[in-house]
Amino acid sequence: MWALRIKGVEYDYIEEDLRNKSNLLLECNPVHKKVPVLIYQGKPIAESDVILEFIDDVWKDLRYRILPEDPYECAMARFWSKFGLDKLSPPIWKWFTTQGKEQEDAYEAAMEQLLVLEKVLDEKKFFGGERIGFVDLSLGSLSYVIPIYEDITGVRLITSDKFPWLSAWMEGFLGLPLVKEHLLPLDKLRPSDLGKRFGLGFYLGA
Amino acid sequence: MWALRIKGVEYDYIEEDLRNKSNLLLECNPVHKKVPVLIYQGKPIAESDVILEFIDDVWKDLRYRILPEDPYECAMARFWSKFGLDKLSPPIWKWFTTQGKEQEDAYEAAMEQLLVLEKVLDEKKFFGGERIGFVDLSLGSLSYVIPIYEDITGVRLITSDKFPWLSAWMEGFLGLPLVKEHLLPLDKLRPSDLGKRFGLGFYLGA
Numbered sequence: 586m587w588a589l590r591i592k593g594v595e596y597d598y599i600e601e602d603l604r605n606k607s608n609l610l611l612e613c614n615p616v617h618k619k620v621p622v623l624i625y626q627g628k629p630i631a632e633s634d635v636i637l638e639f640i641d642d643v644w645k646d647l648r649y650r651i652l653p654e655d656p657y658e659c660a661m662a663r664f665w666s667k668f669g670l671d672k673l674s675p676p677i678w679k680w681f682t683t684q685g686k687e688q689e690d691a692y693e694a695a696m697e698q699l700l701v702l703e704k705v706l707d708e709k710k711f712f713g714g715e716r717i718g719f720v721d722l723s724l725g726s727l728s729y730v731i732p733i734y735e736d737i738t739g740v741r742l743i744t745s746d747k748f749p750w751l752s753a754w755m756e757g758f759l760g761l762p763l764v765k766e767h768l769l770p771l772d773k774l775r776p777s778d779l780g781k782r783f784g785l786g787f788y789l790g791a
Numbered sequence: 792m793w794a795l796r797i798k799g800v801e802y803d804y805i806e807e808d809l810r811n812k813s814n815l816l817l818e819c820n821p822v823h824k825k826v827p828v829l830i831y832q833g834k835p836i837a838e839s840d841v842i843l844e845f846i847d848d849v850w851k852d853l854r855y856r857i858l859p860e861d862p863y864e865c866a867m868a869r870f871w872s873k874f875g876l877d878k879l880s881p882p883i884w885k886w887f888t889t890q891g892k893e894q895e896d897a898y899e900a901a902m903e904q905l906l907v908l909e910k911v912l913d914e915k916k917f918f919g920g921e922r923i924g925f926v927d928l929s930l931g932s933l934s935y936v937i938p939i940y941e942d943i944t945g946v947r948l949i950t951s952d953k954f955p956w957l958s959a960w961m962e963g964f965l966g967l968p969l970v971k972e973h974l975l976p977l978d979k980l981r982p983s984d985l986g987k988r989f990g991l992g993f994y995l996g997a
Contacts, residue, residue, distance in 0.1 A: 616874060616907060628863055635869045642862035656848035657834055663841045668822060701822060 586767045587722055588640045592647040634666055637722055652719045665705060665712065666723035673698045677727070677742070681734040692742075699748060706750040710757055721758060728755035729768055792973045793928055794846045798853040840872055843928055858925045871911060871918065872929035879904045880933070883948070887940045898948075905954060912956040916963055927964060934961035935974055 589596050601610050601620050613622045613629035623630045623639065630639050641651040653659045676698060679691035702724075706712060712720035732755075735741050745752040759765055795802050807816050807826050819828045819835035829836045829845065836845050847857040859865045882904060885897035908930075912918060918926035938961075941947050951958040964970055 616878070625863070630863070630866045630870070632870055632873060635866050635873065638869060639862055639866040642865060656845055657831070657836070659848060660836045660841050660845040663844060664836070664838055667838060667841065672822070 587717075587725060587764055588637050588651060590763050590767060591649070591651060591717075592640060592644045594640070594644055594647065634670065634723055637666075637719060641719075649716070651722065653713075662712075662719040665702075665720045668698075668701075669720070669724040669727070673702065673724075674727070677731065677734070680742070681738065692740075695742060696747075699743065699751060703748050703751050706754055708750060711754065717758065717761065717764075721754075725758055725764065728758045731755070793923075793931060793970055794843050794857060796969050796973060797855070797857060797923075797928075798846060798850045800846075800850055800853070840876065840929055843872075843925060847925075855922070857928065859919075868918075868925040871908075871926045874904075874907075875926070875930040875933070879908065879930075883933070883937065883940070886948070887944065898946075901948060902953075905949065905957060909954050909957050912960055914956060917960065923964065923967065927960075931964055931970065934964045937961070 586596070586598065599609070601607060603620070606618060610620065610622065611618060613624060614620075614631040617631055619631070621631075621633055621636060623636045625639070625643065630636050637651060652662055673695070676691045676694035680688055680695050683691060711717045712724070717725075731742055735743075743751055743755065759768075792802070792804065805815070807813060809826070812824060816826065816828065817824060819830060820826075820837040823837055825837070827837075827839055827842060829842045831845070831849065836842050843857060858868055879901070882897045882900035886894055886901050889897060917923045918930070923931075937948055941949075949957055949961065965974075
């Protein structure tokens with residue numbers, strides 16, 4: 586949604602109850618059975634990073650390019666997006682959904698990867714520089730879910746003393762009108778889910 | 792290497808001993824400490840799918856495009872490449888490196904994902920159609936390592952009765968001069984590794 590808003594493309598938003606997946610979702614993404622799915626001219630595209638690239642490709646002349654024009658910068662953006670998905674999100678999710686030793690190990694792993702990212706940001710406002718780009722959009726949901734995980738667990742993962750640039754990035758990203766007007770509808774969470782980590786996680790996974 | 796050969800780009804090939812990683816590798820890929828790494832004008836790029844996209848971007852006018860020009864076809868190529876990395880390779884690797892119940896489960900999971908891929912190929916010679924493209928290159932190493940895994944375990948994963956198109960694809964891919972002249976140098980495997988699944992796996996992982 587954020588990428589479509591950057592491009593100024595109109596769209597319909599269909600919400601999915603992931604505990605009771607619609608036939609439309611199962612038909613559009615039979616391999617992963619997950620959201621998001623973008624349906625463009627009747628054809629479905631799944632996987633958030635694939636969707637982001639598609640939006641940038643198909644509306645390449647609208648507003649600005651989400652991926653850098655320079656091939657090397659573009660490769661770096663893809664590298665860090667992939668890093669977020671493969672190396673950073675899994676320990677954060679594990680930290681949130683486990684207990685004891687397993688949780689401690691996941692915490693250490695998450696901190697290690699967050700430090701890597703802190704150095705990538707290195708005094709920049711956004712990963713894309715002065716405006717948000719591919720990496721910001723790809724990692725953007727983390728800026729939203731990490732504070733929720735922190736509230737529920739009562740443990741802070743990203744503190745401004747340890748992660749000054751990541752903290753500023755999260756605040757800056759969430760503060761963008763484009764982003765804050767299109768966050769996941771937390772108020773629609775069933776109250777019974779709030780205490781159930783997995784229930785909440787699944788919903789956020791939408 | 793296959794992608795560089797498609798583009799007709801000259802390169803130097805530096806082999807890594809992954810049991811004794813060079814400083815060059817550790818400096819070029821400090822995050823993953825893995826091969827392959829492409830060094831272009833002194834700048835390193837890691838992660839095989841990121842490298843493939845970079846090669847296609849930076850030498851976009853040489854020979855033919857590795858990724859489809861059409862944005863939707865391009866999204867599909869990215870989707871299936873990602874599927875190979877995320878959903879297919881892990882159970883195949885697990886099947887090869889575990890025993891008992893764990894191995895049986897991995898076998899089932901691998902077969903399920905291979906069947907998905909068989910349907911994607913659907914009577915095509917290559918995933919890219921008449922010539923190899925992004926998905927072929929991305930999954931290409933499987934055509935090479937699966938028969939080796941099969942030889943070592945004595946179990947066939949891809950039989951021509953269950954997977955007629957995948958079998959034909961593997962044979963077709965490995966038969967291309969471009970590919971067969973640039974396979975990993977199996978003859979350089981230390982004899983002592985042949986019996987050690989992990990040793991072999993690591994080397995092939997290079």
